[in-house]
Amino acid sequence: MIRRLSLIALLFVLAFIYCSTNSSIIIPIGRDIKIDGIIEDFEWSDAWQGNLVNGGEVFFKRNNSHLFIGIRGFEMGWSHLCVATPNQILILHSSAALGAAIYQRTDQEFANPVDRFKWEMRDTTQSEVAIKARASYLDTNNWVASTAWMGNPFEREYIIKIEIFREHNAKIALLYASDEEHPDYYYWPASLSDDALNANLAFGKTPDSLQFRIEQWATLVFD
Numbered sequence: 001m002i003r004r005l006s007l008i009a010l011l012f013v014l015a016f017i018y019c020s021t022n023s024s025i026i027i028p029i030g031r032d033i034k035i036d037g038i039i040e041d042f043e044w045s046d047a048w049q050g051n052l053v054n055g056g057e058v059f060f061k062r063n064n065s066h067l068f069i070g071i072r073g074f075e076m077g078w079s080h081l082c083v084a085t086p087n088q089i090l091i092l093h094s095s096a097a098l099g100a101a102i103y104q105r106t107d108q109e110f111a112n113p114v115d116r117f118k119w120e121m122r123d124t125t126q127s128e129v130a131i132k133a134r135a136s137y138l139d140t141n142n143w144v145a146s147t148a149w150m151g152n153p154f155e156r157e158y159i160i161k162i163e164i165f166r167e168h169n170a171k172i173a174l175l176y177a178s179d180e181e182h183p184d185y186y187y188w189p190a191s192l193s194d195d196a197l198n199a200n201l202a203f204g205k206t207p208d209s210l211q212f213r214i215e216q217w218a219t220l221v222f223d
Contacts, residue, residue, distance in 0.1 A: 023189035023218040025050075030061035030068070035134055035144060035159065036126060037151025039070045052186040056176060062162065062222065067170070069158040073186050076153035077178040078203055079145075082196040084171035084214045085164055088114075093204055094145040094156050097122045098137070101206045116206040124150040162222060170220040177202040189218045 030046035039059065047061035047070065059070035071079050078095040089111055091101040099117035121137055123130040124147060138144040142161040151157075156176075173196040176186040180203050187197060195201065195210035196217070 023191065024221060025060065025218065026221045026223060027060050027062045027067065029063060032063060032066075033068045033070075033157055033159070035146050035157050037124075037146030037153075037155055037157060039072055039152070039155045039157065044070055050188060052176065052188050053190050053192075054184065054186045056186040058174065058188050060220065065162055067158075067160045067162055067220070069160070069174070071156040071158075071174060071176055073154040073176040073178065075178045075184075076148055077176055077183075078148070078180075079156045079174065079176045080202065081158060081160075082173040082175075082212065082217070083160065083164070084212075084217065089212050089214075090143075090164075091117075091201060091206075092143050092145065092158065092160070093117060094158070095148050095204060097147060098145055099204065100141060100143070101201075103210060103212070105212075111210050111212055112208050113206040117204055119204075121147065169222065171214045171217045172220055173214075173217040175202055189216070191216045 025048055028046060028048055033043055044059050047059040050058050052058055055074055057072045061068050080091050080093040083090040083092060087105055089103040089105055093099050097119040098121040099119045101113055101117050102115035103111035104114050105111055123133060134144050138159060142164045143159060145158040146156055173192050174188050175197055178184045185197065194213040194216055196212060198207060198210060200207045
């Protein structure tokens, strides 16, 4: 009986450790969004909602082909999504412009950049030209986002093509950082402690030899 209770206790501890270091959420199907940098209640009310560490919120929903992500901080700043594909880690950055860095994955999860940030999409307007340019950027790069001076300066909206994950679920982490001189960091999921939080990466640089531990990242389930 004592041995059985000890086994149960061990399983409980292991389950607690697993749950404290892994986040898995089922992404609801919802309405399409407009990339205008404003997380409006009517637009995002059908999304899954969570809290960033140190304050702020994150929102997830999808349609059949695209993942929609909203990030709300407390002040104007930089944001990036870290997205794991089978062979690479993508850093999708939004500040005054959009840019993506690509890191090659290894068995040890140490990674070096194979493609560095190239800054584009600075037009913050909702003109026909700007809207078409965002649609073209999404088609070409598989993602697009609002930028810092678009809509609310402390909110971001991302669209990502689900096909880039090449598998049923996605591993993802995100960071929102305030001003570069005296930054505050807001991130998700809470288990995050790897180089997804790297300060240089947060401000648009592409450091070498970063370590990403995707077992700390959240799993998005598209069932």
